[in-house]
Amino acid sequence: MRIRVFDGILWGVTFLLVVTVFLMPDTVPLHWDENWQIDGYGSRYMFLILAFIPMAIYYGMTLTKHIDPKRMNLEKRKKTYRLFQYGLTVFFLILAAFFEYSAFNPQQDGEQFVLLLVSVLLIGMGNYLPKIPQNYFFGVKTPWTLASEYVWKKTHKISGYCFILIGFINGISALVHFSYTYLVLMISIIGMTVFIYVYSYFLFRKCSQNIDE
Template sequence: MKAVRKAVRKDWYIIIIIAAGLVLGLLLYARLPSQIVTHWNVEGMPDGYSSRLSGVLSIPLMNIALYILFTFLPHIDPKKSNYGKFAGSYQILKLLIASFMSVIQAAIMAFAVGLKFSMAALTCICVSLVFIIIGNMMGRFRFNYFVGIKTPWTLASEEVWRKTHRMAAPLWTAGGILIFILAFFPPKFTVAGIISIAILISAVPVVYSYAAYRKLGN
């Protein structure tokens, strides 16, 4: 209980953001149709539906689960002492995840009650902000087993870890900017664009970490 109270005092604003997504759905529940759009195809057209109850509860429950997971991961990490070295960035990461999930929940609820907008564009903007913010924090991530770019080579050498994250930071930021630009393109380009950029900015650091590890003479 002491750990729970400490988490609540520290993360009260994150908890409010998570709760807001659930409260919004409950307030709108009576106005929601029996089936809610929860998925859009590459053309930006609805192609997946959930029941009203599932639409209201699914994302908030996932948000709660992710919050609990990221709150307790540092306590089970063998490198738990390193989390204090990037505590501010880790807190921002938790806030970012909670905010992203709640914004998507709010968008689904808004669409369900009749507001019309491009979900593809909104998704691009949200994903771009996630990548840009993580990119700006990545160079501050310290060696650990749960957060950051974890390859056999970054986990084998703290120097490779540092070099890889410093290299990846501007790459992720640039990727986020490119995804933001995709918001102004037709929806059919956004999915392929996001996937392509995500693969690129994930694959390059993996290759780089291997090269950096070999360069150290390993």
């Protein structure tokens, strides 16, 4: 019943997002720079893509759960998986609604809202990343996490801490209106990605050496 209610809400909100697109001017702002100044315009129909992204994520995650070779792992943690599915869908619904609002109010400064929304997403994901079971579609997938369940668990645990840390740093930067918040966010995410990839490799290598000995 809960799933059907969410499906109904998703379809209803998506319908409203699509209808709103046809109420926009033919040409609308599509891109803002790091100072939240409009630096790109285009057709209103580009917003149709944004409107359907939440639905694509929601039903895409439903599909991948059923075709994943390790789907039994996901079944054991289906509440966690469903939480990510709902959370990501709601995140992109809010984002789509916000950018459609910005198309009608192009001078509205939305930088802080977007950054705080991203911070909430990162912190939320960080809290639940360690609970994601080994699978082929969702999570931190490196050759070494997929090869070893132990490496998967340890990598996701450290990844969770990284997500939360970056989320807090980004949120604080947004609240104090730090001029280079976007730059800090991008560097943090790239640095975290490299660190996690290297960490999983060396952890797998250490485990392999212990087994050989």
